[in-house]
Amino acid sequence: MTEIKLSIGYDEYEAGQQMDQKLEELANTPEAAQLSKLVIGDWGGTYENSSEHIVETLVRLKDRFPALRSLFIGDMDSEECEVSWIMQSDLNPLFAAFPDLQSLTIKGSTDLALGQVEHAKLEELIIICGGLPSEVLASVAQAKLPALRKLELYIGVENYGFNGNLEYILAVAKPGLFPKLVYLGLKNSELQDEIAAALAQSDILDQLETLDLSEGTLTDTGAEALLASEKIRRLQALDLHHHFMSEAMTRKVAELLPQADVSDREETDKYNGEEYRYPALTE
Amino acid sequence: MSGINANSVRASFDRMSESNTKPAEASFDRMSGNSPLPDPSTAPLILIGHPGNERTEGMRLARRAAGLSEPVVVPYMRLLSGVPLGEAAREAGLPAGTVPVIRLDAPGEHFGAERALIALGSPEQDDGDELLPLRERRDPYRMPERQALALEERPIRLMHPSQWFRGFCRLLARIRSEAAESWPTASFWNDPAEVAVMFDKRACHRRLTEAGVRVPDLLAEPETLSSYEAVREAMLNRRMHRVFLKLAFGSAASGVIAYQINPRTGAERATTTLDAEVYIQRPGIFYNSKQVRTLDDPVKIRTLIGYLCGHGVHAERWIPKVSLDGSPLDLRQLVAFGEAGHSVIRAGETPITNLHLRSRRLSLAQSGLPQSSLTAATREALAAMRTFPGSVSAGIDVLTDRNTGSPYVVDVNPFGDLLRRVQVNGDDPYAWQMRRWLGISKRGAGMIQGG
Numbered sequence: 001m002t003e004i005k006l007s008i009g010y011d012e013y014e015a016g017q018q019m020d021q022k023l024e025e026l027a028n029t030p031e032a033a034q035l036s037k038l039v040i041g042d043w044g045g046t047y048e049n050s051s052e053h054i055v056e057t058l059v060r061l062k063d064r065f066p067a068l069r070s071l072f073i074g075d076m077d078s079e080e081c082e083v084s085w086i087m088q089s090d091l092n093p094l095f096a097a098f099p100d101l102q103s104l105t106i107k108g109s110t111d112l113a114l115g116q117v118e119h120a121k122l123e124e125l126i127i128i129c130g131g132l133p134s135e136v137l138a139s140v141a142q143a144k145l146p147a148l149r150k151l152e153l154y155i156g157v158e159n160y161g162f163n164g165n166l167e168y169i170l171a172v173a174k175p176g177l178f179p180k181l182v183y184l185g186l187k188n189s190e191l192q193d194e195i196a197a198a199l200a201q202s203d204i205l206d207q208l209e210t211l212d213l214s215e216g217t218l219t220d221t222g223a224e225a226l227l228a229s230e231k232i233r234r235l236q237a238l239d240l241h242h243h244f245m246s247e248a249m250t251r252k253v254a255e256l257l258p259q260a261d262v263s264d265r266e267e268t269d270k271y272n273g274e275e276y277r278y279p280a281l282t283e
Numbered sequence: 284m285s286g287i288n289a290n291s292v293r294a295s296f297d298r299m300s301e302s303n304t305k306p307a308e309a310s311f312d313r314m315s316g317n318s319p320l321p322d323p324s325t326a327p328l329i330l331i332g333h334p335g336n337e338r339t340e341g342m343r344l345a346r347r348a349a350g351l352s353e354p355v356v357v358p359y360m361r362l363l364s365g366v367p368l369g370e371a372a373r374e375a376g377l378p379a380g381t382v383p384v385i386r387l388d389a390p391g392e393h394f395g396a397e398r399a400l401i402a403l404g405s406p407e408q409d410d411g412d413e414l415l416p417l418r419e420r421r422d423p424y425r426m427p428e429r430q431a432l433a434l435e436e437r438p439i440r441l442m443h444p445s446q447w448f449r450g451f452c453r454l455l456a457r458i459r460s461e462a463a464e465s466w467p468t469a470s471f472w473n474d475p476a477e478v479a480v481m482f483d484k485r486a487c488h489r490r491l492t493e494a495g496v497r498v499p500d501l502l503a504e505p506e507t508l509s510s511y512e513a514v515r516e517a518m519l520n521r522r523m524h525r526v527f528l529k530l531a532f533g534s535a536a537s538g539v540i541a542y543q544i545n546p547r548t549g550a551e552r553a554t555t556t557l558d559a560e561v562y563i564q565r566p567g568i569f570y571n572s573k574q575v576r577t578l579d580d581p582v583k584i585r586t587l588i589g590y591l592c593g594h595g596v597h598a599e600r601w602i603p604k605v606s607l608d609g610s611p612l613d614l615r616q617l618v619a620f621g622e623a624g625h626s627v628i629r630a631g632e633t634p635i636t637n638l639h640l641r642s643r644r645l646s647l648a649q650s651g652l653p654q655s656s657l658t659a660a661t662r663e664a665l666a667a668m669r670t671f672p673g674s675v676s677a678g679i680d681v682l683t684d685r686n687t688g689s690p691y692v693v694d695v696n697p698f699g700d701l702l703r704r705v706q707v708n709g710d711d712p713y714a715w716q717m718r719r720w721l722g723i724s725k726r727g728a729g730m731i732q733g734g
Binding site for chain 2: 007008009010011014042047048077078079080082085087
């Protein structure tokens with residue numbers, strides 16, 4: 001069980017270092033055969049070079065990483081690159097190249113595509129971004145991932161790439177779509193109330209242990225819907241942190257749903273008579 | 284490293300700062316390795332500050348606890364009303380016939396002093412600006428003395444930062460010459476000429492660069508950064524797409540913009556507390572809001588960057604900081620008498636870690652920073668302090684590059700010793716500095732010509 005993170009800092013990038021070289025070097029080390037987790041951070045000029053060459057290189061070197069089970073592409077924060085500026089690419093070839101992969105985490109959604117997803121062993125799919133394009137949501141909704149246990153999607157906002165609607169979001173939460181699913185995160189959304197209301201009565205809850213509606217704009221409206229649901233009460237964990245519930249509602253939820261995380265209460269911004277609420281990861 | 288014609292600019296700056304170090308410096312005995320200051324148990328301490336504030340009280344209590352005489356508190360307001368330092372010190376109780384050590388504390392957080400300093404920077408008071416770094420630059424506009432004196436307090440508003448700093452440097456020059464007149468062998472805790480350089484982020488960065496202290500790469504010489512357009516051009520030419528733009532004489536997060544441009548899409552983004560109300564018929568109003576905001580509207584960003592450029596901007600590469608749970612960290616290290624004392628790690632919710640309102644303070648252990656990084660950061664802070672041989676203490680901000688683990692000095696605050704709720708061996712920063720001073724004086728006396 002070994003884990004490696006590769007990233008390219010500003011100086012290295014300006015000096016001409018490339019991530020494919022680093023991957024190549026890694027593949028040539030004896031540790032490559034044991035490597036189980038690979039984290040790709042800033043690949044240098046991430047806002048001007050897409051992850052395409054990383055996908056190509058990984059696919060080319062796939063046989064050198066036989067033990068790889070977990071892959072993260074784009075692990076960086078705003079100290080390195082704004083999440084909405086990270087240039088992703090079509091990651092579809094990775095699914096075929098790494099049939100034993102169990103966990104895939106992607107950060108950044110600009111130019112991200114997943115295509116037709118089919119993978120027998122993938123247990124975790126996490127996409128962290130400021131706005132998830134509807135094409136990616138559609139890919140997930142049509143994915144064949146029989147082993148998937150955890151699905152965590154940052155839905156985000158229109159300004160940063162979200163161009164879908166509630167229907168697109170709910171399509172990934174169809175009961176039976178991922179028979180082994182126990183963790184569902186549909187989070188960081190400005191439609192958090194609507195998502196909460198729709199899921200509160202959905203049969204998907206029957207198979208879940210954890211529902212993650214955190215980091216979005218959940219208000220008392222969404223909370224009422226959650227409180228009214230028998231199914232919600234049966235969950236092992238309900239993650240609501242970063243929310244806009246009133247203090248009274250926050251207390252009520254904490255009391256009636258002791259398994260809920262209601263930390264990070266945010267205040268609604270009021271400006272010229274309008275109310276503004278922002279999900280956590282919108283920059 | 285920072286442009287080919289940098290040297291000529293630096294050279295001219297050198298000459299300037301050299302001429303800045305005059306009389307009071309001569310009395311310091313820097314080479315002996317002993318305290319630059321006389322024995323604290325005999326020399327009275329003049330404290331130039333605001334009576335009753337936290338800093339003044341902190342020093343008063345520390346001296347009392349160390350068994351030293353009460354500081355002779357000379358209010359900034361007294362000096363700014365025109366009373367000479369010698370006279371103000373006598374009024375405040377300086378015993379006749381003694382030679383004091385003079386300590387300047389922060390002039391800020393006092394509107395009366397701010398207004399008087401802006402007035403002192405006015406054209407009516409022009410005097411050659413002996414201690415003002417980069418004094419060839421012009422202020423964006425000059426505010427007449429009468430207008431300055433009529434300013435009314437507006438808590439978060441930036442009044443006239445460049446004229447304020449001009450006035451502050453004039454006061455520093457006055458304090459220096461009045462001290463030399465009253466007590467030819469008096470010492471300064473921090474040399475006024477060095478205080479001026481520390482306070483000016485452009486001049487400070489130059490001084491540190493020349494001394495080989497690690498600082499983030501300069502985007503461009505400040506003289507060339509005359510506008511938003513000039514900043515962007517420099518960023519694109521140097522391929523330095525992420526920079527910190529700082530008001531040259533701002534303190535803490537005031538007037539700081541984390542700015543980035545995307546060379547592929549042309550998008551830009553500014554993260555800052557700086558905000559503006561813009562009018563067509565009269566100059567805009569600039570202020571530091573409580574919240575850090577992220578802007579991507581070029582028109583707004585241009586207004587804010589233009590303001591910094593007008594008053595004087597320091598621009599350096601945005602070093603990706605080590606972070607803890609997604610919060611970028613930086614270190615404030617107090618250095619006094621050549622030794623590192625109190626330190627605080629600040630964890631920001633935003634790239635701007637030195638924002639008071641939104642940063643968490645962590646102990647070194649909580650930060651999870653490896654010992655090697657902390658040691659390197661402290662070493663760099665000590666090196667930064669050594670570039671100011673006429674000064675005893677400063678609060679030095681250091682950040683650690685997450686990729687290389689290297690430390691970078693990003694600020695040297697001559698009044699940076701107000702660090703709350705941290706102790707070294709049970710001492711607060713003021714008590715610790717008094718103890719260091721006493722200890723060094725004793726050691727020096729015991730060593731006889733050791734050195």
